[in-house]
């Protein structure tokens with residue numbers, strides 16, 4: 001597939017590298033100057049593109065940006081992008097980083113807000129695994145304890161396409177419902193960054209409590225930031241699992 005990615009940080013960069021390794025044609029754009037963009041593209045084994053070009057002649061566009069950066073994208077960015085091009089949103093809203101976005105704070109589902117900002121349907125994916133998990137936790141299809149990733153959206157065919165990319169990245173895809181249900185894998189839910197297999201993720205998605213998610217999201221940030229040193233990746237996953245009375249990982 002031809003994939004354009006805007007945002008090449010911990011998540012977007014890893015997706016770019018993995019998609020190129022899986023044989024997809026990948027071009028990228030970020031907020032840096034052209035020399036830095038070229039250097040990042042070379043590092044990831046993909047092609048650099050200007051922002052107006054990264055969305056041209058592609059099958060899938062992946063936005064991997066801080067939520068607050070979404071409204072800064074040019075209003076006409078998608079004007080000439082055909083409707084059948086799938087737009088993926090990997091973002092997670094964190095007030096400490098993204099400042100106040102009143103609608104999300106008042107309960108609007110993050111990727112619904114993103115979709116409204118863009119004026120396009122989006123698929124929410126690649127958001128419920130930590131960057132370290134995404135980079136190094138992948139396994140071949142059928143492998144024991146393969147970690148699963150949630151994919152939400154209103155277009156079943158688009159979700160199938162993205163599920164195949166998730167599989168290429170090394171993860172089982174779990175359909176988490178319509179975009180309005182994607183709060184089930186936002187921060188503060190048992191499905192968020194807890195490294196579950198497909199069966200466990202389905203259960204965790206069902207166990208989420210919408211009203212509790214922002215409270216637990218903020219509690220997690222306060223508790224992790226208060227530590228004298230930032231915990232290791234396994235400790236963060238353990239911490240995330242321990243936020244829930246009904247443990248998401250039962251094995």
Ligand SMILES: NC(=O)c1ccc[n+]([C@@H]2O[C@H](COP(=O)([O-])OP(=O)(O)OC[C@H]3O[C@@H](n4cnc5c(N)ncnc54)[C@H](OP(=O)(O)O)[C@@H]3O)[C@@H](O)[C@H]2O)c1
Pocket residue numbers: 006007008009010011012013029030031032064065066067069072073090091092093126127128129130131132
């Ligand atoms: N880190 C995680 O564990 C994780 C896990 C799942 C989902 N997410 C979510 O995925 C999103 C990306 O996360 P991340 O950790 O990859 O963030 P990150 O490392 O901070 O990278 C953000 C990327 O966005 C680019 N960017 C920012 N504003 C831009 C703009 N206006 N136009 C074009 N590019 C812009 C930055 O460009 P430069 O490189 O030029 O600065 C950078 O490449 C966030 O919403 C995050 O919450 C993160």
